[in-house]
Amino acid sequence: MKIKNFSIVYILWMLIFTIIPMALIFIFAFTDKSGEFTLENFFYVGRYSNVFLRSIGLGAISTIVCLILGYPLAYIISKISVDKQNIVIMLIMLPMWINFLLRTYAWMTILENNGLLNRFLSILGVAPISFINTSGAVVLGMVYNFLPYMILPIYSAIAKIDKRIVEAAQDLGAGKCNVFLKVLLPLSLPGVISGITMVFVPAVSTFIISKMLGGGANILIGDLIEMQFLGSTYNPHLGSAISFVLMILIFISIGIMNQFDDSDEDLDEVGCK
Amino acid sequence: MKSKLIYKIYMSLAFFFLYSPLLVLIIFSFNESKSRNVWSGFSLKWYLKLFSDKEILHAIFNTIVVAAVASILATIIGTIACLGILKLNKFSKKLIMSINNIPIVNPESVTGVGLMLLFVFSYNNFKILRPGIFTLILSHTTFCLPYVVLSVLPKLRQINQYIYEAAQDLGCAPFKAFFKVILPDIMPGIASGMVMAFTLSMDDFVISYFTSGTVQTLPIAIYSMTRKVVSPEINAISTILFAVVFLLLLAANFKQVKIYK
Numbered sequence: 223m224k225i226k227n228f229s230i231v232y233i234l235w236m237l238i239f240t241i242i243p244m245a246l247i248f249i250f251a252f253t254d255k256s257g258e259f260t261l262e263n264f265f266y267v268g269r270y271s272n273v274f275l276r277s278i279g280l281g282a283i284s285t286i287v288c289l290i291l292g293y294p295l296a297y298i299i300s301k302i303s304v305d306k307q308n309i310v311i312m313l314i315m316l317p318m319w320i321n322f323l324l325r326t327y328a329w330m331t332i333l334e335n336n337g338l339l340n341r342f343l344s345i346l347g348v349a350p351i352s353f354i355n356t357s358g359a360v361v362l363g364m365v366y367n368f369l370p371y372m373i374l375p376i377y378s379a380i381a382k383i384d385k386r387i388v389e390a391a392q393d394l395g396a397g398k399c400n401v402f403l404k405v406l407l408p409l410s411l412p413g414v415i416s417g418i419t420m421v422f423v424p425a426v427s428t429f430i431i432s433k434m435l436g437g438g439a440n441i442l443i444g445d446l447i448e449m450q451f452l453g454s455t456y457n458p459h460l461g462s463a464i465s466f467v468l469m470i471l472i473f474i475s476i477g478i479m480n481q482f483d484d485s486d487e488d489l490d491e492v493g494c495k
Numbered sequence: 496m497k498s499k500l501i502y503k504i505y506m507s508l509a510f511f512f513l514y515s516p517l518l519v520l521i522i523f524s525f526n527e528s529k530s531r532n533v534w535s536g537f538s539l540k541w542y543l544k545l546f547s548d549k550e551i552l553h554a555i556f557n558t559i560v561v562a563a564v565a566s567i568l569a570t571i572i573g574t575i576a577c578l579g580i581l582k583l584n585k586f587s588k589k590l591i592m593s594i595n596n597i598p599i600v601n602p603e604s605v606t607g608v609g610l611m612l613l614f615v616f617s618y619n620n621f622k623i624l625r626p627g628i629f630t631l632i633l634s635h636t637t638f639c640l641p642y643v644v645l646s647v648l649p650k651l652r653q654i655n656q657y658i659y660e661a662a663q664d665l666g667c668a669p670f671k672a673f674f675k676v677i678l679p680d681i682m683p684g685i686a687s688g689m690v691m692a693f694t695l696s697m698d699d700f701v702i703s704y705f706t707s708g709t710v711q712t713l714p715i716a717i718y719s720m721t722r723k724v725v726s727p728e729i730n731a732i733s734t735i736l737f738a739v740v741f742l743l744l745l746a747a748n749f750k751q752v753k754i755y756k
Contacts (some may be wrong), residue, residue: 318573
C-alpha cells in the first residue's frame with residue numbers, strides 16, 4: 223500500500239460528515255416539503271432581515287468593543303517580563319475553559335432585576351435599572367465570552383515584533399505616537415485581523431447568549447435557525463435557507479478580512495516547502 | 496513611572512471583569528438557601544445534592560465517554576491522514592486543506608444543523624445513525640479532526656526525511672522505522688492535537704445540542720437547568736470544573752517550568 227493512500231479514511235470521513243451535510247443544507251434550502259425546487263424559502267428569509275441586521279449589528283459592536291478593550295491589554299502583557307507573560311496569558315485563558323453556558327449564566331445572576339448589580343446600586347441609593355433582556359446585556363455577554371479570542375492573537379503578533387525595529391524607529395526620531403502608528407500597529411495587524419474574525423464569527427452566529435441575556439426581544443440568527451430545527455416552528459427547509467445565508471455572510475466577512483492581510487500567502491509558502 | 500501605574504490599573508480592571516462572574520458563581524455554590532443572589536449562610540448541601548443527582552452523573556459519564564472516544568478516533572484518523580497528505584501533489588493538498596478548514600470556519604450552529612440533517616436523512620431512509628450517543632461521537636470526531644491535522648502536519652513537515660531512510664538502510668522494516676523514528680518526533684504534535692480534541696469535545700454544546708437526540712451531555716444538562724427552575728447545583732458544577740481546570744493548568748505550568756530549568 224502506498225503512503226499516499228493513508229489519507230483515504232480521513233478523506234471519506236470528511237466527505238460524509240462535512241461535504242454531504244453542507245450539500246444537504248444546500249438542497250433543503252432550495253426545495254419545499256414535497257422536494258420540488260423553490261426559492262420561496264429565501265423569500266421568507268427576507269422577512270427576517272431585521273433579525274439579520276440585529277445580529278450583524280450586535281456582532282459588530284461586540285467585535286469593536288473587544289478590539290478597544292483587548293488591544294491595550296495585549297500590548298501591556300507584551301511589556302511585562304517574559305516569565306510573567308506566560309502566567310498572565312494562562313490566567314486570561316482560564317475562564318475560557320469553563321463552559322460558556324456557565325459563564326453566561328453567571329452574568330444572568332449579576333444582571334437580573336433583583337440581581338447583584340441592582341442590589342449593589344440600591345445600597346448606593348440608585349433606583350433599580352433593568353439590565354437583563356436588553357441588547358446591551360447581549361453585547362456584554364458576547365464581549366465577556368469572546369474577549370480572549372481577541373487578546374491572544376494580538377498578543378502573539380505583538381510579542382513576535384523584533385524589539386530592535388521599535389528601537390530603530392526611536393533612534394530615527396519617532397515619538398511614542400509615531401512608533402505606535404507606523405511600527406507597532408502595522409506589524410500587529412495580522413493579529414488584529416484574526417482577532418476580529420475569531421470574535422465576529424461566533425458572535426454573529428451565537429444563539430444561547432441572546433436567549434439567556436437578551437430575553438425574547440433580542441432574537442439573533444442563531445436563535446432563528448434553532449427554532450426551525452428544534453423549536454416550535456419546525457421547518458428544516460427555512461432553517462437550511464437561513465443557515466445557507468449565514469454561511470455566505472460569514473465567508474464574505476472572512477474574505478473581506480483576508481483582503482487586509484497578506485501574511486497568509488507567506489505562511490503557505492513556508493508550509494508547502 | 497506613571498505609565499506603569501496605568502498599566503497595572505488597566506490590567507487589574509481587566510482581571511476583575513474576567514473573574515468577578517466566576518467568583519460570584521463559586522461563592523453562591525456554598526450558599527445555604529436556594530437564592531442565587533442573597534447570601535444566607537455557608538453550606539455544602541448543593542454539592543451533596545449534585546453527587547446524588549443521577550441525571551447529572553449520567554451526563555458527566557456521557558461527556559467523558561464521548562470526549563475520550565472522539566478524541567482518540569480523531570487523533571488516529573488525523574495522524575494517519577497527515578502521513579498521506581504530505582505525499583499528495585500540491586493541488587490535492589490545497590484542496591484537502593481547504594476542506595479541512597470548513598468545520599473550523601463554519602459557524603458551529605451550521606455544522607450542527609448539517610450533521611442533524613444528515614443523521615435524520617440517513618435514519619429516515621436507511622434506518623441507520625439514529626441520533627444518540629453514537630451520532631454524538633461521530634459529530635465530535637468530525638469537528639475535532641481538523642484540529643488534529645493542523646497540529647500534527649507542521650510537526651511532520653519538520654522531520655528530516657533522511658533519518659527515516661537511514662533507519663531503513665540500517666535494516667529497520669518500514670513499519671518499525673515509523674514507530675522508532677517518525678512517531679517519537681511528531682509525538683508533541685499528536686499529544687497537543689489530542690488534548691485539544693478532548694477539551695473541545697468536553698466543552699461543546701452547540702453541535703451536541705443538534706445531534707444528540709435525547710442523550711444528555713453535561714453542557715446539555717446545564718443548558719436545560721438554566722431553562723428550568725434554577726438550582727445552585729449549577730454553581731456547584733462550575734466550582735468543581737473551575738477547580739479541576741485550575742489544578743490541571745497549574746500542573747502543566749509547573750511541569751513546563753521544570754523542563755526549562
